Amino acid sequence: MAGASTASIPCVTLNTAHAIPVLGFGTGSSSTPSDLSSIIVDAVRLGYRHIDTAALYGTEGAVGAAVADAVRAGAVASRGDLFVTSKLWINDAHPDRVVPALKESLFRLGLDYLDLFLVHWPVSATTDEGKRTLVAFDMEGVWRGMEECQRLGLARSIGVSNFSSAKMSRLLSIAAVPPAVNQVELNVGWRQEKVREVCAENGVVVTAFSPLGAFGAAWGSNAVMESGVLQDVAARRGKTVAQVALRWLHEQGVCFVARSFNRERLKQNMELFDWELSEDDKAMIMQIPQRRACHGEFFVSPDGPYKSEEELWDGDI
Numbered sequence: 303m304a305g306a307s308t309a310s311i312p313c314v315t316l317n318t319a320h321a322i323p324v325l326g327f328g329t330g331s332s333s334t335p336s337d338l339s340s341i342i343v344d345a346v347r348l349g350y351r352h353i354d355t356a357a358l359y360g361t362e363g364a365v366g367a368a369v370a371d372a373v374r375a376g377a378v379a380s381r382g383d384l385f386v387t388s389k390l391w392i393n394d395a396h397p398d399r400v401v402p403a404l405k406e407s408l409f410r411l412g413l414d415y416l417d418l419f420l421v422h423w424p425v426s427a428t429t430d431e432g433k434r435t436l437v438a439f440d441m442e443g444v445w446r447g448m449e450e451c452q453r454l455g456l457a458r459s460i461g462v463s464n465f466s467s468a469k470m471s472r473l474l475s476i477a478a479v480p481p482a483v484n485q486v487e488l489n490v491g492w493r494q495e496k497v498r499e500v501c502a503e504n505g506v507v508v509t510a511f512s513p514l515g516a517f518g519a520a521w522g523s524n525a526v527m528e529s530g531v532l533q534d535v536a537a538r539r540g541k542t543v544a545q546v547a548l549r550w551l552h553e554q555g556v557c558f559v560a561r562s563f564n565r566e567r568l569k570q571n572m573e574l575f576d577w578e579l580s581e582d583d584k585a586m587i588m589q590i591p592q593r594r595a596c597h598g599e600f601f602v603s604p605d606g607p608y609k610s611e612e613e614l615w616d617g618d619i
């Protein structure tokens with residue numbers, strides 16, 4: 303029996319001709335519930351079709367189990383009805399490690415292909431006896447590895463994450479297969495206009511991570527969920543703050559991966575596609591102060607290669 307779906311999430315078409323659902327279920331969290339698989343199956347029953355994971359998150363096993371369970375339970379007809387994204391962690395961001403790392407992700411997921419494989423950060427590291435050293439990111443070599451993943455059919459689409467406009471431009475200049483997606487921090491409090499412009503000009507779909515400001519996370523921000531502007535708009539529209547924040551992203555023409563492990567909030571976060579913000583609402587939202595929440599400090603060291611957050615975020619390598 304097909305699972306009861308309350309609404310359907312629209313898709314956009316990537317430059318590979320594959321469709322990506324605009325709203326995805328995020329699984330990156332500092333406290334992953336032990337029943338994540340069953341939460342994901344419930345989300346699929348609600349109508350979620352896109353699941354975002356990463357080698358870093360430790361959730362690939364639960365995502366893979368959920369995909370198998372969702373098919374077994376008839377929540378979807380087959381694995382092909384779901385869109386699974388995973389990401390290459392910085393330890394594996396070396397030309398000869400890309401294909402093996404994807405194979406390891408696929409093994410943990412129990413899948414034979416990913417819908418989307420992303421370079422998680424424009425950062426590489428080596429680890430020796432537990433000590434991590436940041437080393438130069440070989441953008442061209444890593445991207446050749448990503449292209450090989452697509453050529454082998456292990457990933458239907460490939461892309462990047464946390465790439466600034468300068469890094470996107472450089473990648474586009476060297477890519478034989480252009481990236482399909484750039485997943486970046488993006489919400490009403492960090493609009494990312496520059497990188498969105500480069501992506502739009504080049505047919506790269508932008509996906510927003512932390513669309514609610516990573517509310518509650520150690521590095522997260524309350525600029526979205528406690529925004530007075532969003533509270534006013536929400537009251538006027540008869541919606542919640544989260545719905546206004548997500549609807550704004552949808553009207554910006556980007557995709558987004560939101561995280562909730564709560565069924566009611568998951569349901570609420572899907573109820574976005576049959577109403578609109580007014581011009582006044584959008585003008586008010588444009589007044590929200592801008593500040594990046596995501597810390598780049600993990601990827602910066604006095605020894606380089608990125609010696610400052612500016613170099614990480616704004617340099618072309």
Ligand SMILES: NC(=O)C1=CN([C@@H]2O[C@H](COP(=O)(O)OP(=O)(O)OC[C@H]3O[C@@H](n4cnc5c(N)ncnc54)[C@H](OP(=O)(O)O)[C@@H]3O)[C@@H](O)[C@H]2O)C=CC1
Pocket residue numbers: 327328329330331354355422463464485486510511512513514515516517518519542544545559560561562563564567568570571
């Ligand atoms: N590429 C990258 O580098 C990164 C990617 N990501 C991806 O993006 C996903 C989402 O971003 P994330 O940083 O997790 O944060 P989000 O901005 O999605 O915020 C998540 C928080 O919002 C709460 N929440 C969700 N819906 C509602 C609602 N309707 N009302 C009130 N609170 C709500 C959740 O709590 P509750 O569970 O209790 O509902 C949780 O505390 C990640 O899970 C991951 O998959 C994230 C960071 C970096």
Ligand SMILES: O=C[C@H](O)[C@@H](O)[C@@H](O)[C@H](O)C(=O)O
Pocket residue numbers: 330331356600
């Ligand atoms: O190591 C640093 C952090 O964990 C950072 O890498 C994460 O926030 C990650 O980008 C994510 O996708 O959640």
